[in-house]
Amino acid sequence: MATLTDPPQQSFQLSQLIYDTRYRSTTIQVVAFILIMAGIWWLGNNVVTNLAARGKDFDFGFLGSRAGYDINQMLVEYSNDSTHARAALVGILNTLLVAFLGCIAATIIGVTAGVLRLSKNWIVGRLMTVYVEGFRNIPLLLWIIVIFAIMTEATPQPRDFRGEDAEASMILWDSVAITNRGIFMPAPQWGANSLLLVAIFLASIVGIFVYRSMARKKQEQTGAQSPVFLVGLALFFIPTLIAYFILGRPVTLNYPELGGFNFSGGLQLRNSFIALWFALSLYTGAFIAEIVRAGILAVNKGQTEASSALGMRPNRTMNLVVLPQALRVIIPPLISQYLNLTKNSSLAIAVGYMDVRATLGGITVNQTGRELEGMLLLGLFYLITSLVISGGMNLYNNSVKLQER
Amino acid sequence: MSEIHSETSTHTAYVRTEMLPEQAPPITAAGPVKWVRENLFSSLGNGIMTILALYVIYYILSHMLGWVVMGIWDADSLSECREIRDGFIADGRWAEHTEVACWAVLGDRWHQLLFGFYPPEFYWRPILSLVIFGVALAPVLFDSVNRKMLILTILAPFICYFLLWGGSIWGPLVVAFGFVLGFACIKYGALPLGALLSTLAAILLPLLFWLFLAGPITGVLNSIAPIGLESVDSDDFGGFLLAFVIGAAGIILSMPLGVVLALGRQSDLFIINKFSVIFIEVIRGVPLIVWLFTASLLLNYFLPPSANFDLMLRVIIMVTLFSSAYIAEVIRGGLAALPRGQYEGADSLGLNYWQAMQLIILPQALKISIPGIVSSFIGLFKDTTLVVFVGLSDPIGFSNLIRATTDWNGIYWELFIFIGLCFFICCFGMSRYSQYLERKLATGHR
Numbered sequence: 001m002a003t004l005t006d007p008p009q010q011s012f013q014l015s016q017l018i019y020d021t022r023y024r025s026t027t028i029q030v031v032a033f034i035l036i037m038a039g040i041w042w043l044g045n046n047v048v049t050n051l052a053a054r055g056k057d058f059d060f061g062f063l064g065s066r067a068g069y070d071i072n073q074m075l076v077e078y079s080n081d082s083t084h085a086r087a088a089l090v091g092i093l094n095t096l097l098v099a100f101l102g103c104i105a106a107t108i109i110g111v112t113a114g115v116l117r118l119s120k121n122w123i124v125g126r127l128m129t130v131y132v133e134g135f136r137n138i139p140l141l142l143w144i145i146v147i148f149a150i151m152t153e154a155t156p157q158p159r160d161f162r163g164e165d166a167e168a169s170m171i172l173w174d175s176v177a178i179t180n181r182g183i184f185m186p187a188p189q190w191g192a193n194s195l196l197l198v199a200i201f202l203a204s205i206v207g208i209f210v211y212r213s214m215a216r217k218k219q220e221q222t223g224a225q226s227p228v229f230l231v232g233l234a235l236f237f238i239p240t241l242i243a244y245f246i247l248g249r250p251v252t253l254n255y256p257e258l259g260g261f262n263f264s265g266g267l268q269l270r271n272s273f274i275a276l277w278f279a280l281s282l283y284t285g286a287f288i289a290e291i292v293r294a295g296i297l298a299v300n301k302g303q304t305e306a307s308s309a310l311g312m313r314p315n316r317t318m319n320l321v322v323l324p325q326a327l328r329v330i331i332p333p334l335i336s337q338y339l340n341l342t343k344n345s346s347l348a349i350a351v352g353y354m355d356v357r358a359t360l361g362g363i364t365v366n367q368t369g370r371e372l373e374g375m376l377l378l379g380l381f382y383l384i385t386s387l388v389i390s391g392g393m394n395l396y397n398n399s400v401k402l403q404e405r
Numbered sequence: 406m407s408e409i410h411s412e413t414s415t416h417t418a419y420v421r422t423e424m425l426p427e428q429a430p431p432i433t434a435a436g437p438v439k440w441v442r443e444n445l446f447s448s449l450g451n452g453i454m455t456i457l458a459l460y461v462i463y464y465i466l467s468h469m470l471g472w473v474v475m476g477i478w479d480a481d482s483l484s485e486c487r488e489i490r491d492g493f494i495a496d497g498r499w500a501e502h503t504e505v506a507c508w509a510v511l512g513d514r515w516h517q518l519l520f521g522f523y524p525p526e527f528y529w530r531p532i533l534s535l536v537i538f539g540v541a542l543a544p545v546l547f548d549s550v551n552r553k554m555l556i557l558t559i560l561a562p563f564i565c566y567f568l569l570w571g572g573s574i575w576g577p578l579v580v581a582f583g584f585v586l587g588f589a590c591i592k593y594g595a596l597p598l599g600a601l602l603s604t605l606a607a608i609l610l611p612l613l614f615w616l617f618l619a620g621p622i623t624g625v626l627n628s629i630a631p632i633g634l635e636s637v638d639s640d641d642f643g644g645f646l647l648a649f650v651i652g653a654a655g656i657i658l659s660m661p662l663g664v665v666l667a668l669g670r671q672s673d674l675f676i677i678n679k680f681s682v683i684f685i686e687v688i689r690g691v692p693l694i695v696w697l698f699t700a701s702l703l704l705n706y707f708l709p710p711s712a713n714f715d716l717m718l719r720v721i722i723m724v725t726l727f728s729s730a731y732i733a734e735v736i737r738g739g740l741a742a743l744p745r746g747q748y749e750g751a752d753s754l755g756l757n758y759w760q761a762m763q764l765i766i767l768p769q770a771l772k773i774s775i776p777g778i779v780s781s782f783i784g785l786f787k788d789t790t791l792v793v794f795v796g797l798s799d800p801i802g803f804s805n806l807i808r809a810t811t812d813w814n815g816i817y818w819e820l821f822i823f824i825g826l827c828f829f830i831c832c833f834g835m836s837r838y839s840q841y842l843e844r845k846l847a848t849g850h851r
Contacts, residue, residue, distance in 0.1 A: 019599070029676045036680055043707045050706045121451050122444040123458045137832035138825045139787040141801060146825075149817050343692035349794055361698065371702040375695065383690035 062368040069363050071354045073270060084364045091359030092381060098276055098355065099342040105281035106341060110288025117293050135286035141350055143283055148275035148351045155180045158262050175255055177263055183274060184256035187267035194250040197243055204239045208232045272353040276345065284341045288334065295330035296322065327400050335393035339386050356381060476506030482812035483507060510819050514807050518823065521643015521798055531646050534565040538653065546838065562657060569650065571634035575626040579619045583611035604759065639717040643798035645827060652786040655724040662725065663732025668762065670733065671740050688730035694791050696723045701795040720792050724785065731781045739774030772846060779839035783832045800824045
């Protein structure tokens with residue numbers, strides 16, 4: 001029989017702070033807190049002293065003053081009369097644009113390469129191995145510079161497109177020109193009623209999702225399968241096309257034309273943007289390929305065999321059995337690859353793409369001499385972006401993870 | 406009996422009496438043809454993919470091969486390269502290759518790509534420190550190597566520092582003595598002082614020693630016996646030497662810091678836990694390039710006005726902090742993968758926290774996380790190229806410098822290929838090593 005005795009009642013001794021486990025953790029924490037705070041105070045004190053010595057203060061007022069520099073790619077209205085805050089916003093949007101497009105392209109490239117690397121086709125498998133190892137083991141910066149050099153050195157100049165027997169010609173029915181100043185392609189021109197057209201297109205996409213969920217519900221209740229893919233395809237194209245002609249072709253394409261020394265009109269994708277986008281996607285794609293391969297290999301072979309035994313065709317086996325299980329393994333590392341891609345987009349500095357580091361953390365800091373404030377804001381932006389991406393993807397991860405008891 | 410035998414033999418003349426030799430299988434069921442049929446043309450889609458892949462390979466090789474193989478190795482400048490090329494074309498030696506590589510740039514500038522502006526008469530110093538570094542690494546990488554060599558591993562950082570930067574021999578020795586002091590506190594202070602106090606002493610005593618005593622002692626020793634090598638400035642470091650130094654320093658220094666951060670993040674102590682989490686997340690949330698700019702623009706703000714660090718040291722500090730956050734996350738994974746019973750077993754033996762960590766938990770956790778650690782080292786080594794943006798001349802920086810000279814203005818691909826190849830060899834080697842470890846450890850762990 002165990003008897004519990006009260007701990008001996010004795011007066012508190014100072015040595016208990018170190019030797020008594022009840023108090024020791026508190027002691028350690030208090031000491032650590034004091035040390036960390038002292039460290040922070042020391043750093044802060046240095047900053048104050050150094051700022052005072054240089055006659056500077058800590059002030060974010062520079063964000064409201066006139067920027068006075070031009071940015072070559074802008075998604076929102078901006079001129080050199082705008083404020084530094086506006087320039088930072090343009091940079092942020094440029095960063096987000098290349099990160100977003102990069103994530104999409106990297107996923108496509110990575111999933112394709114990862115699946116192909118497992119293919120039974122020997123040559124294709126080896127080719128993908130060469131791609132993956134080549135991109136994984138060479139610094140991203142080198143790839144960005146190389147692709148930029150290819151874009152500027154190996155492509156024709158705009159004037160090569162001139163004349164009867166021009167050295168270069170536009171591809172895709174004379175609509176896209178690849179030059180050393182970037183890729184010129186048709187831009188949509190939004191006429192009257194185009195808003196209505198966009199609304200109809202969005203509505204039909206919503207319709208596809210509604211139809212899919214209805215079809216799934218019907219299948220769960222009655223077992224009857226509906227032609228989801230064909231109806232979806234029809235919903236995607238037909239309403240919009242009909243509306244397009246009924247509304248009198250509100251959206252037209254503005255083709256790039258060669259005039260003067262350069263192409264005008266259309267949409268210009270700058271070399272800096274393309275080099276950054278391609279390099280980021282190819283580089284991250286190589287990592288994603290490995291993640292996808294590991295994910296698919298992690299699914300037990302018995303699962304595939306069991307679904308074959310049930311009479312499922314290979315593509316259904318892939319969609320219904322292998323992929324859902326592989327996704328659980330794939331998604332957590334995929335999140336960190338997306339984060340890496342977003343952070344790596346700051347390598348834009350190598351090709352002069354005007355991302356947030358180039359506007360806020362580059363020209364603005366240099367012009368105003370506000371290194372401390374500028375770098376602080378820049379760091380905050382990347383930190384918040386990272387936290388948002390990982391938060392959002394973790395939500396998705398939770399929805400696909402194994403539900404255990 | 407013989408009658409029956411003779412009868413069967415006459416009636417069954419068609420039955421063979423001797424073994425036939427084994428025959429090769431039909432050509433479609435074995436050998437290269439079967440292999441090609443199964444691996445390349447098993448179905449229509451597969452066949453199309455094969456042909457596409459072959460076309461891609463042909464396209465790349467037809468554009469690259471002649472350019473690489475016909476390359477000119479012996480010239481003093483790009484214009485001389487072009488003259489030689491034009492001469493060959495005029496000769497009709499090869500009409501179809503109008504463009505050829507000019508590898509001569511590598512012969513002319515390899516020493517800059519590898520060593521930067523390091524004085525040529527001292528090239529033996531970085532080479533010797535690379536050899537020492539490799540030998541010191543051997544007992545860490547392969548457990549078949551004699552354990553006694555770990556002593557060299559501990560000494561190697563100081564030897565390499567002394568060889569690379571030169572200067573007086575007493576500086577590294579005095580700094581090393583600080584570590585000996587800390588080690589002695591842990592080793593011999595645990596009994597009289599208790600674990601907590603001896604740990605605290607092991608941290609504080611060396612710090613105080615370095616801050617207040619190291620400088621004067623070095624000065625006195627120098628005046629007594631000025632032994633040393635001719636010192637080399639940090640500005641002279643460049644090319645792959647710089648990448649190796651920053652990479653190796655970051656790797657060595659970030660390892661212990663990463664372990665401490667990982668333990669902090671796993672700790673039950675609220676304040677330590679939260680500070681570790683904040684540190685790791687902030688460092689990981691912001692790109693290295695922003696940290697490097699912080700190092701070059703802002704680190705002076707955070708240090709006392711008298712402190713004057715050179716840029717390379719600042720970059721190494723930043724790279725170390727950056728890498729330690731990533732290492733911490735990898736090790737945290739290893740710590741989380743350990744079964745709870747290991748922690749409980751340590752507790753039941755009555756070990757205190759540091760003993761449990763040192764003897765039971767960390768050896769196993771580090772073993773699990775080795776592949777992750779190696780891959781974050783590969784990332785760190787590749788990321789050393791980013792220092793070009795804060796004004797250090799890494800290989801990519803030197804490719805720009807070489808292009809800026811009149812001799813080699815306009816040369817791109819040869820330099821890129823050389824740099825890429827060097828990085829590829831190092832990183833591919835590291836990743837192969839980590840796969841070898843993974844295979845080796847997989848049997849031990851299951």
